[in-house]
Amino acid sequence: MERLIEILEELNPDVDYNTVENLIDGRYLDSLKILSLIAEIEDEFDVEIPTVEIIPANFNSAKSMWDLIERLKDDE
C-alpha cells in the first residue's frame, strides 16, 4: 500500500491519498494519468488490469486500488 501511495504521489503530489475518495470523480486523475498509473501498477505488482476493471469505483481511492490489486493477485 505504501508503494502504491508513492506511485500516486509521483503522478499528482497535491493530493492526500490517505483521505481522498473521489480521485476520478473529483478529476484528480485524468485518463492519461490512469494510463501511467496502470503501467506502473502492472510493472510493480506483477498483475494485469483488464479494461473492464477501469471504472471509477476501482480508482476513486488508494484503498480501492489496493483492493483491486489484491483481488487480481488472488485471481491468478
Next chain:
Amino acid sequence: MSYFNLGVSFAFVPLLAGVYNLIPKKARPVLLLISSLGFFFVISRFLIAFLLLSVVSIYLIALKLSALDGKRDEVLKTAEKGGKKEIKEKYKKYKRLWVALGVAINVSCLVAFKYLNFFGMNIYGLLNVFGADLEFKPFTFAAPIGISFYTLQALAYILDVYNGRVKADKNILKVALFLSFFPQIMEGPIVRYGDTAGALYAGERVTYRNFCFGYQRILYGFLKKFIIADRLNYLVNNVFDNYTRFSGTAVAIGVIGYTVMLYTEFSGTMDVVIGIGEVFGIKIPENFRQPFFSKNISEFWMRWHISLGLWFKDFIFYPVSLSKMGKKITSVMRKKLGNQYGPLVGGSIALAAVWFLNGLWHGAGYTFLFYGLYQFIMILSGNLFEPLVKKICAVLHINRENIVYRVFQSVKMTLLVFVGELFFYAKTVPQGFKMLGRIFTSVKFSGKEILSLGMDKNDYLIVFIALVFIFVVGILKEKNINIREEISKKNIAVRWLIYYILILSIILFGAYGPGYVPVEPIYADF
C-alpha cells in the same frame, strides 16, 4: 416528429401514464414496449425491421456468450491445474468470434444507412483520379430513426456481457424495451443496460411526485427550446447561408448564436427525455452537466453529451491505449519522456481514434471529420502546455483556483468551443475558415446590421434574460443545490405560482408563429 411536439409531451405521455397505472404491474413494461415500437413505426415505418434485427441479434449473442461462460466454468472444474490457462484462452477465442459477429451485424446496418454515400463518393472520386470515368449516383433512402444511438447501445450491451459487466438477459422483451424506449430512441442519451433496463421492466406505478418532477423537467426543456433555440434559428441560418454579405461582427453573432442554439436545443431535448423517464420512475442518466463551466476542452467533453463520451472512453480509448501495443508504447515512452509526456504518446493515438470516430459518428462529411480533428488537437495541446502553464502561474503567483482565473479559463474554453461548433455547422471546411477569417478581418459594428439579421431588440433581450436564468440554474446545480427539491418543499400556492410563471413565459415569450422557424431536432439527424 419531435419530443417538443405538444401532442407527444402533453397528450401521449400523460395518456400513457394514465393507462399504465390502470393495468396490472406485469403488463406495464409490455405497454411501454408496444408504445415504443409504435412510436418508432410512426416515424420510420417498416425500417423497424432493422431495430428488431438489432434486438434479436444482441439478445441471442448475449445468451450465447453467457452459455460459453457457463460451459467454460464447467470444464475448468474438472481440468488439471496446468491446463486451465489454455481452456480460458480457448473459450475467450470463441467468445470473441461471437462478439465480432454481433458487432458486424449492427455496424453494417449503421454503415449501410449512414456512410454508403460518403464512402462511395470518395472511392469513385479516388478512382477518377486514376483515370476512371465514373459517376456516383447517391442512394436516397432514409435511415431508421435513432440508428446512431440505438446501435451504440446495442454494441455496449454485447460488449458489456462479453466483459462480464452485465449478465445476459433471458427476457427478450426486456432487451427490446431497453433498446427501443421511446423517449431515448431519437437523440439518446446512449444508456447502458445496467442503467435503465431494471427500472424499465419493474413497472412501478406513476406517482404524483414523479409526475410533477418529470413535468417540471419537461417544462424546463420547453423553455430552452421555445424561448431560445427557436428564436435563434432564423438568424443563425441567415448568417451561415449569407456570411459573405455580413460584417465580421454579424458573423461572430451567428457563430455564437449557433452554439447557444445547439446547446439549448440538445440539452432542452435531454430535459424532456429525462423528464418523461422520470414520470415513469425511470432514472435516465444525465447527458449534460453545465458544460460551459469547464476549465478546458477536455473537461468540456466530460460535461457535454456525456453518454457518448463515456461510450468512446470505455469501448475505444481504454481498449486501444491498453492493448498490448498501446501498453508497450506507454511503457517505453514513459522511460524516455517521463510521467508527464510519456503516456501522452500512447494516449494520443487512442485519442485520435476516439475523435476520428466521434466526428464520423456525427455524420458522413468532411466538416465532421475536421471537427473531430480540431477537438483532438485542442485536447492534446491542453495536455502538452499544462506544465508550462503551471510554471507561468507559479512565477506570476497566480492561484489557479482563484475565481478570476477560473472565469478566465471558462471564457477561453467557451471561445474555443465556438470555433469548433462553427466548423461543425459550416457547409464545407473552407466555408468554416472563410467565416472565421471574416470575424477578424471585417470588424465593423453597426446596430442596424445586427438588428437586420433576424432578431429585433426584444428578441435579443428575451434571449439574454433566458440565458441569465439558465446560467443561475447552472450555478445552483454546480453548488449541488437541488432546485426542484427546494420547490417541492414550498406550499402548494408557491409551487403552482412557479409552474404558472414557467408555462406563461413559454407561451408569452416562446418563438412561434409567423416570422419564426422552429429548429428541427438537430441530433436526430446524426
